[in-house]
Amino acid sequence: MAPWTDHKGRLVPLKLATFLALFGPAFWVLWQWSQDDLGPKPVTEALHQTGTWAVYLLLGSLAVTPLRAIVYWPRLIDIRRMVGVAACLYLIGHFALYIYDQKGDMLRVASEIVLRFYLTIGFIGLLGIVALGVTSTDGSVHRLGSMRWSKLHRTIYWLMLLAFIHAFLQSKIDVTNWVMLSGIFFAMMMWRFASRRGQDGYAVLVVIALLACLSTALIEALWYFGKTGVVASRVLAANFDSDLAWRPSQIVLLALLVCIPLRLIGQRRMADRRKKAPRGA
Numbered sequence: 001m002a003p004w005t006d007h008k009g010r011l012v013p014l015k016l017a018t019f020l021a022l023f024g025p026a027f028w029v030l031w032q033w034s035q036d037d038l039g040p041k042p043v044t045e046a047l048h049q050t051g052t053w054a055v056y057l058l059l060g061s062l063a064v065t066p067l068r069a070i071v072y073w074p075r076l077i078d079i080r081r082m083v084g085v086a087a088c089l090y091l092i093g094h095f096a097l098y099i100y101d102q103k104g105d106m107l108r109v110a111s112e113i114v115l116r117f118y119l120t121i122g123f124i125g126l127l128g129i130v131a132l133g134v135t136s137t138d139g140s141v142h143r144l145g146s147m148r149w150s151k152l153h154r155t156i157y158w159l160m161l162l163a164f165i166h167a168f169l170q171s172k173i174d175v176t177n178w179v180m181l182s183g184i185f186f187a188m189m190m191w192r193f194a195s196r197r198g199q200d201g202y203a204v205l206v207v208i209a210l211l212a213c214l215s216t217a218l219i220e221a222l223w224y225f226g227k228t229g230v231v232a233s234r235v236l237a238a239n240f241d242s243d244l245a246w247r248p249s250q251i252v253l254l255a256l257l258v259c260i261p262l263r264l265i266g267q268r269r270m271a272d273r274r275k276k277a278p279r280g281a
């Protein structure tokens with residue numbers, strides 16, 4: 001079965017579009033490289049871009065479940081596995097680039113992984129994500145049984161934490177992107193927690209948006225305090241300074257408040273679908 005078809009072998013446009021789009025970042029990195037556009041250290045830059053895309057794709061695969069529920073788009077599930085596997089492949093590429101950067105000296109690669117904490121964390125994350133990628137097939141679900149398979153695949157939440165720690169630790173000073181993405185990740189975890197308890201109304205979305213905004217501001221303040229000793233209250237105060245560029249906490253709040261009109265659309269779609277469904281279906 002091709003990645004862009006359903007179980008009956010019919011073409012699914014959403015799957016095809018996603019499949020093609022997932023090649024985009026890889027082609028973009030290769031294109032920049034071929035044009036000598038990756039700066040003075042092309043391998044390091046390619047490492048950064050592949051690592052960053054891997055995190056975007058991991059978050060994208062985690063966003064499928066909340067998004068399909070909020071906008072009522074059940075078919076979105078069709079692309080979750082594909083996006084997750086693509087994240088895994090970008091990570092393998094990321095690791096391969098690291099090996100290439102170390103001139104293929106595997107002894108050095110191994111000792112760096114053992115000695116540098118951010119690489120140790122990254123390597124554990126990589127092993128875990130590859131294990132999830134390998135067991136993402138229908139055959140594995142069948143072999144493991146759906147309960148054990150789901151339990152295994154829920155480790156992605158912890159692996160995601162390792163991915164963030166690795167990304168934060170390797171950052172030199174500016175962690176804006178990682179602060180913002182960790183706030184979004186935190187919001188997705190809160191949504192899962194709430195929806196498992198049947199709490200998925202508008203009020204819950206507003207509470208999640210506010211809590212995620214607050215935790216994003218706290219993560220940022222604590223990070224800068226730990227890294228540079230800047231007093232946390234000064235970093236927190238920056239969130240209220242209108243002269244500064246948009247702060248991560250503000251972007252997270254805005255991004256999550258967009259879920260409210262999306263949910264409205266979702267409810268309309270659900271009502272339409274129910275009207276169209278034959279009685280008793």
Ligand code: HEM
Binds near residue numbers: 044122129163
């Ligand atoms: C879960 C697994 C991993 C994820 C999600 C990941 C992700 C990332 C991200 C997002 C960045 C930073 C991009 C940026 O800020 O521009 C990065 C940088 C980097 N990663 Fe990974 N990575 C993982 C595993 C690994 C492994 C296993 C290695 C090598 C053993 C590795 C080596 C590096 C290096 C060398 C850098 C750049 C550090 C620098 O510029 O000084 N990563 N990674």
